[in-house]
Amino acid sequence: MAQRSEYDARHLSVLEGLEAVRKRPGMYIGSTDSRGLMHCLWEIIDNSVDEALAGYASTISITLHPDDSVEVSDDGRGIPVDVEPRTGLSGLEVVFTKLHAGGKFGGGSYNAVGGLHGVGASVVNALSARLDAKVTRGGKVHQLSFRRGEPGTFAGSRATPDAEFSPAEKGSPLEAVGKAKRGVTGTTIRYWADRHIFTPDARFDDEELVNRARQTAFLVPGLRITIRDERGTEAVEEVFQFDGGISEFVDHLTPDAGVTDIWRIQGHGGFTERIPVLEDDGKSQMQDVERDCEVDIALRWGTGYEATVRSFVNIIATPKGGTHMSGFEQALLKTLRKSVEANARKLKAGNDKVEKDDVLAGLTAVVTVRIAEPQFEGQTKEILGTPAARQIVTKVVSKELEARLNSTKRADKQQATTLMEKVVAEMKSRISARQHKETQRRKNALENSSMPAKLVECRSKGVEDTELFIVEGDSALGTAKLARSSDYQALLPIRGKILNVQKASIADMLSNAECAALLQVIGAGSGRSFDLEAARYGKVVLMTDADVDGAHIRTLLLTLFFRYMRPMIEAGRVFAAVPPLHRVEVIHSGRKANEIRYTYSEAELNHLLADLESKGLRYKEPIQRYKGLGEMDADQLSETTMDPAYRSLRRIRVEDAEAAERVFDLLMGSVVAPRKDFIIEGSKALDKERIDA
Structure with missing residues (x-):
């Protein structure tokens, strides 16, 4: 029989003050990874921003030090340093050691702020191996230090959490360490996050910090926020100040x-x-x-x-x-x-x-x-x-x-x-997409639905291994039909350059024959209603000619995917084929068969020819220069561009599509002035020999 365990009042635990924060940090900052580490930083920054929002501060400086500490300073009023009558402690010590303490509980110091629970600064203090607070106020510079939430004094002149620490015994250890000019006020907080609390991989997110600083500068017009990162070989500084508003x-x-x-x-x-209002006698009354x-x-x-x-x-x-x-x-x-x-x-x-x-x-x-x-x-x-x-x-x-x-x-x-x-x-687009989806559920997409006549379907009904090649023109389609593996490779030809969806409306895009055919063949809808799981092919490969027109068509297709079928790109299922530019036949003497070499740029061709000459090898002239996919025979197209065993594909990433859209918006968008500036600026670097005329 199992022994009966005792359970009485002596088994209960009572966590006092900041001990509760260290025991259950996730309750206060959400998590102890990088997200929680950044949340602590926001708590300190937001206190300075509240001063700016109230009209008392105009500058905030954030410094990331090489020793893993972070420092936030402002030119606000400074945290009060006089004695708080109820606790007998200085206002600075109250703010950093007492939960639910601060100037934002209706005392008139702030009108509209974000820090309302009074736990921000004290929680950061509790979760820091060391925290130093300096307050400039009343013509003096006051300093107070803490180790894991406990006030005291660190030995030595060098600021480090490993320095010898002496806890405060009686009274507040707040001390005046310097003088300040009349009218100069502000607060500087520097702290070292306690690595016993946070996960080993918790790091300050530079990008998130910059975005948040920029965002705050937008929201508080005139506020100057400086971020200085001293962790690298050279210090990096960014300044944000916007006199406009949202x-x-x-x-x-x-x-x-x-x-x-x-x-x-x-x-x-x-x-x-x-709300409950605390009376002078300590009782709370609803008012x-x-x-x-x-x-x-x-x-x-x-x-x-x-x-x-x-x-x-x-x-x-x-x-x-x-x-x-x-x-x-x-x-x-x-x-x-x-x-x-x-x-x-x-x-x-x-x-x-x-x-x-x-x-x-x-x-x-x-x-x-x-x-x-x-x-x-x-x-x-x-x-x-x-x-x-x-x-x-x-x-x-x-x-x-x-x-x-x-x-x-x-x-x-x-x-x-x-x-x-x-x-x-x-x-209308939403209703049409819903109807299309319902229709697709009732039909077998490969057998019963009406696909475009120009689609050359593959035999496989699976999705994972199938590939859809979007080819440029009927001439390339004819060669690709012979070069493909009909088991899993499907072909869809497009006629010239498709609609510029950068400027066109959704209705125009849906009514365009080429765009509509592409959406129909992929079979997953468009825009917000796009369902990646409904896509009929595992890969979509854009196979265009290796020339300026081919690049233009590829950019148009990328813009269509980015604007209306973005999940395909985000899932890494859109690729660009890499067809060769040149075919070089290297002549071998004797019975050894000639060797075929392909190059993909003028620089690569020149390097190959120089290498052949250095080795004393000859090659047939003239060298074949492919002007389009249609000039290749089926074996060449298969070997260089379509056969997975030999081909090279470039995966289209979201950032590639975003860059393509930005360039396309510049070159083909409705705003003329930036395009004019681009042409004038680019004409200086134009090589006249490259003009095909």
Whole structure:
């Protein structure tokens, strides 16, 4: 019989103060990997940003030191250093050692901030092997040091967490270490994350830090943020300062050509909130408090179909949204649905209803609200929970957006019409894609569905090993038919250069024969409705001629994939064939057969010929120069470009497609001025011998 274990009060554990943070760090910072390490840094930075947001700071400096420490300084008011009456400790020690302590609990020091739980600085302190805080205030420089949350003094002049530490015995160990000029204030925090807490691979993410600094500079106009990285052989410094506002932020985020200008929506609303208020006798009483919610939104619709929406509460990012985002999306849908229904006949919208995805397609927006003491879901502040924010944002956005859509100004009227046409086109595309998907479910895609007549199908019905070659023209198709392996290689010829989908609308793209055929053959839909699992081929290979026209066609195809079938690229299933430019037949004496060598560039050809001459080998002249795939015979095309045993393929990555789209937007987009500048600048380096005329 198992022994009965005892369980009484002496078995209970009580974690005091910061001990709870060190015991359960994930509860406060989410995780102990790089994400948690960055969260600690944001807690310190956001305290400085709150000073700037309140109008007391104009510069913030962030320094990454070689010894794995990070330093954040600002020119704000400085953390209070006088004695806090209840605890008998200095304000600086209270902030860094007591959970739920700070100046953001309605004491009048801050109006709208992000750090509301009062655990940010103390949690960072608890999870640091060493933390040094310097405060410039009242003409003096005060310093206080901590080891794993415990105040005290480190020996030696060199700042290191391994230095000998003496814990504070009585009173606050805060000391004045210098004098400051009159009126100069600020706070500097330097800390070393405790590597006993964080995982060994936890690192500060440089890219995330830069993006966050840039984002904050957009959200607080005039704030100067400097990031200095001293961890490499040479220090790297970046400075961010934007005198504009979130309108500039939207302009920075926009990935495509505009359907509308950047529209700014601003307003506010009041609400009553019932909160507990601490009385002088220490008792808590529920009281009704009047709050104000300020709404500031910048938005713009572009020609694309993906939505880029960033939301913030008191400049704290809320990547998972919350009540303010619910109100924003509700207002967009309600207002645009109403406008489309009012103009249904003109827009040929029929009786179908506009849905949220139709409205969000191509939208770039920055949604910000400012609320005193907002309710967040958890310390990581990723979701706003204040219920009243939804109704206020909905009301403000509905009113302002409706006024913009019904404006009688010529420019506003034209943009409103273009926007509604885009929304209707997205609605029709969604309905068409859904119907197509339902049809595909009812049919066998390889046997019963009606595929384009020009498709040369393969025999295999599996997806993983099959390949679709998109070939340029009928002449290349004829050779490719003989060169392919009909078991698993399918062919789809395209006639010349396909539609420039960079400028064309979704409706134009769907009505274009070449684009429609390609979408139909791949069989996975397009845009938001693209379903990678429904794709009929494991690989798609763009096989175009090795000349300027071939590169142009490949870029057009890449743009189509990037804009409407991006999951194919992200999954690494789109490739570019690498056909040769030259065929060199090396002559061997005697009975040894001549050797065939292929080269893929002029430089490679010159290197080969020089190598043959150095070895005393001859080659047949003239050297065959392929002007197109159709000039190859089937054996040559198979050996060089199609047979997996010999060919080379270039995998198209997302960054390749993005670069191609940027270049294509420059060369073929609707904005003329940048293209003109590019041509004039490029003409200086033009080699006249390369002109084929």
